[in-house]
Amino acid sequence: MHTIENDIYSHSLALYEQYVVQHRLRHTPERIAVLELACTHGSGFFADELCKELQSRFISKATVYNTLSLFAEAGILFCLRNQTDSKRIRYEFVAENKHHIQIICPQCGRLAEIKDQMMIDAVMAKAIPNFVSDHISLYIYGHCKKCRRPIKKKK
Numbered sequence: 001m002h003t004i005e006n007d008i009y010s011h012s013l014a015l016y017e018q019y020v021v022q023h024r025l026r027h028t029p030e031r032i033a034v035l036e037l038a039c040t041h042g043s044g045f046f047a048d049e050l051c052k053e054l055q056s057r058f059i060s061k062a063t064v065y066n067t068l069s070l071f072a073e074a075g076i077l078f079c080l081r082n083q084t085d086s087k088r089i090r091y092e093f094v095a096e097n098k099h100h101i102q103i104i105c106p107q108c109g110r111l112a113e114i115k116d117q118m119m120i121d122a123v124m125a126k127a128i129p130n131f132v133s134d135h136i137s138l139y140i141y142g143h144c145k146k147c148r149r150p151i152k153k154k155k
Protein backbone atom coordinates (compact mmCIF):
# COMPACT_ATOMS: atom_id res chain seq x y z
CA MET A 1 0.00 0.00 0.00
CA HIS A 2 0.97 3.58 -0.67
CA THR A 3 2.18 5.61 2.32
CA ILE A 4 -0.63 8.20 2.17
CA GLU A 5 -3.25 5.50 1.75
CA ASN A 6 -1.76 3.74 4.73
CA ASP A 7 -2.16 6.94 6.74
CA ILE A 8 -5.79 7.21 5.69
CA TYR A 9 -6.34 3.59 6.60
CA SER A 10 -4.85 3.75 10.07
CA HIS A 11 -6.63 7.04 10.81
CA SER A 12 -9.96 5.68 9.50
CA LEU A 13 -9.59 2.41 11.37
CA ALA A 14 -9.03 4.29 14.64
CA LEU A 15 -12.19 6.36 14.04
CA TYR A 16 -14.14 3.24 13.15
CA GLU A 17 -13.02 1.38 16.26
CA GLN A 18 -13.92 4.34 18.43
CA TYR A 19 -17.37 4.49 16.79
CA VAL A 20 -17.95 0.75 17.27
CA VAL A 21 -17.17 1.01 20.98
CA GLN A 22 -19.30 4.14 21.47
CA HIS A 23 -22.30 2.64 19.71
CA ARG A 24 -21.80 -0.89 21.03
CA LEU A 25 -21.70 -2.40 17.55
CA ARG A 26 -20.02 -5.62 16.68
CA HIS A 27 -16.98 -5.81 14.46
CA THR A 28 -17.61 -7.38 11.09
CA PRO A 29 -14.98 -8.53 8.60
CA GLU A 30 -17.13 -7.02 5.81
CA ARG A 31 -16.74 -3.49 7.17
CA ILE A 32 -12.98 -3.90 7.37
CA ALA A 33 -12.92 -5.21 3.79
CA VAL A 34 -14.94 -2.16 2.63
CA LEU A 35 -12.61 0.17 4.50
CA GLU A 36 -9.49 -1.47 3.12
CA LEU A 37 -10.70 -1.25 -0.46
CA ALA A 38 -11.98 2.30 -0.01
CA CYS A 39 -8.53 3.34 1.17
CA THR A 40 -6.91 2.10 -2.03
CA HIS A 41 -8.92 4.76 -3.89
CA GLY A 42 -6.97 7.65 -2.44
CA SER A 43 -9.13 10.65 -1.67
CA GLY A 44 -12.48 9.40 -2.99
CA PHE A 45 -14.61 6.90 -4.89
CA PHE A 46 -18.12 6.22 -6.15
CA ALA A 47 -20.24 3.84 -4.05
CA ASP A 48 -21.42 1.84 -7.06
CA GLU A 49 -17.84 1.29 -8.24
CA LEU A 50 -16.85 0.01 -4.83
CA CYS A 51 -19.84 -2.37 -4.90
CA LYS A 52 -18.66 -3.82 -8.21
CA GLU A 53 -15.16 -4.34 -6.85
CA LEU A 54 -16.52 -6.09 -3.76
CA GLN A 55 -18.81 -8.43 -5.68
CA SER A 56 -16.03 -10.97 -6.09
CA ARG A 57 -15.63 -11.02 -2.32
CA PHE A 58 -19.33 -11.80 -1.84
CA ILE A 59 -20.14 -8.58 -0.08
CA SER A 60 -23.64 -7.45 -0.99
CA LYS A 61 -24.56 -4.03 -2.30
CA ALA A 62 -26.71 -3.38 0.77
CA THR A 63 -23.80 -4.16 3.08
CA VAL A 64 -21.52 -1.83 1.16
CA TYR A 65 -24.03 1.05 1.23
CA ASN A 66 -24.84 0.51 4.92
CA THR A 67 -21.16 0.37 5.77
CA LEU A 68 -20.40 3.54 3.84
CA SER A 69 -23.16 5.47 5.59
CA LEU A 70 -21.88 4.14 8.92
CA PHE A 71 -18.41 5.44 8.01
CA ALA A 72 -19.98 8.79 7.16
CA GLU A 73 -21.64 8.91 10.58
CA ALA A 74 -18.35 8.00 12.20
CA GLY A 75 -16.73 11.00 10.52
CA ILE A 76 -14.49 8.91 8.31
CA LEU A 77 -16.17 9.62 5.00
CA PHE A 78 -17.91 12.60 3.55
CA CYS A 79 -20.92 11.86 1.36
CA LEU A 80 -21.20 13.85 -1.85
CA ARG A 81 -24.56 13.22 -3.36
CA ASN A 82 -25.04 14.13 -6.97
CA GLN A 83 -28.31 15.98 -6.85
CA THR A 84 -29.20 15.14 -10.42
CA ASP A 85 -28.46 11.44 -10.06
CA SER A 86 -29.18 10.03 -6.62
CA LYS A 87 -27.71 6.65 -7.56
CA ARG A 88 -24.25 8.11 -8.02
CA ILE A 89 -23.00 8.65 -4.51
CA ARG A 90 -19.45 9.77 -4.11
CA TYR A 91 -17.56 9.40 -0.88
CA GLU A 92 -14.40 11.15 0.13
CA PHE A 93 -12.19 10.81 3.15
CA VAL A 94 -12.79 13.61 5.63
CA ALA A 95 -9.12 13.55 6.61
CA GLU A 96 -8.07 14.15 3.02
CA ASN A 97 -10.30 16.98 2.04
CA LYS A 98 -12.63 18.99 4.20
CA HIS A 99 -13.98 21.38 1.59
CA HIS A 100 -15.71 20.42 -1.61
CA ILE A 101 -16.62 22.42 -4.67
CA GLN A 102 -18.43 20.40 -7.27
CA ILE A 103 -19.48 21.25 -10.76
CA ILE A 104 -22.57 19.52 -12.07
CA CYS A 105 -24.04 19.32 -15.53
CA PRO A 106 -27.73 18.51 -14.98
CA GLN A 107 -28.14 17.59 -18.62
CA CYS A 108 -25.89 14.53 -18.53
CA GLY A 109 -25.38 14.23 -14.81
CA ARG A 110 -21.64 14.69 -15.09
CA LEU A 111 -20.04 15.59 -11.80
CA ALA A 112 -16.54 16.78 -11.11
CA GLU A 113 -14.70 18.30 -8.25
CA ILE A 114 -12.72 21.45 -8.68
CA LYS A 115 -9.86 22.37 -6.41
CA ASP A 116 -9.84 26.08 -5.89
CA GLN A 117 -8.25 27.23 -2.66
CA MET A 118 -8.96 30.88 -3.45
CA MET A 119 -12.69 30.18 -3.76
CA ILE A 120 -12.67 28.19 -0.52
CA ASP A 121 -10.75 30.93 1.29
CA ALA A 122 -13.17 33.55 -0.02
CA VAL A 123 -16.22 31.61 1.16
CA MET A 124 -14.65 30.72 4.52
CA ALA A 125 -13.65 34.35 5.08
CA LYS A 126 -17.20 35.50 4.43
CA ALA A 127 -18.78 36.57 7.71
CA ILE A 128 -22.24 35.11 8.24
CA PRO A 129 -24.22 36.60 11.14
CA ASN A 130 -24.80 34.20 14.04
CA PHE A 131 -22.99 31.42 12.27
CA VAL A 132 -19.51 29.94 12.31
CA SER A 133 -18.45 28.19 9.11
CA ASP A 134 -16.90 24.78 9.48
CA HIS A 135 -16.63 23.30 6.03
CA ILE A 136 -17.85 23.96 2.51
CA SER A 137 -19.86 21.79 0.19
CA LEU A 138 -20.63 23.86 -2.85
CA TYR A 139 -22.47 22.85 -6.00
CA ILE A 140 -22.09 24.83 -9.20
CA TYR A 141 -24.58 23.99 -11.92
CA GLY A 142 -23.93 24.53 -15.59
CA HIS A 143 -23.18 22.78 -18.83
CA CYS A 144 -20.22 20.54 -19.52
CA LYS A 145 -18.20 20.70 -22.73
CA LYS A 146 -20.18 17.85 -24.26
CA CYS A 147 -23.56 19.41 -23.54
CA ARG A 148 -22.54 22.92 -24.53
CA ARG A 149 -22.74 22.25 -28.26
CA PRO A 150 -24.69 24.94 -30.03
CA ILE A 151 -28.29 23.96 -30.67
CA LYS A 152 -28.73 23.56 -34.42
CA LYS A 153 -31.58 25.54 -35.85
CA LYS A 154 -34.16 23.50 -37.68
CA LYS A 155 -34.50 24.39 -41.34
Ligand SMILES: [Zn+2]
Nearest residue numbers: 105108144147
Ligand atom coordinates in the same frame (compact mmCIF):
# COMPACT_ATOMS: atom_id res chain seq x y z
ZN1 LIG B 1 -23.18 17.53 -19.71
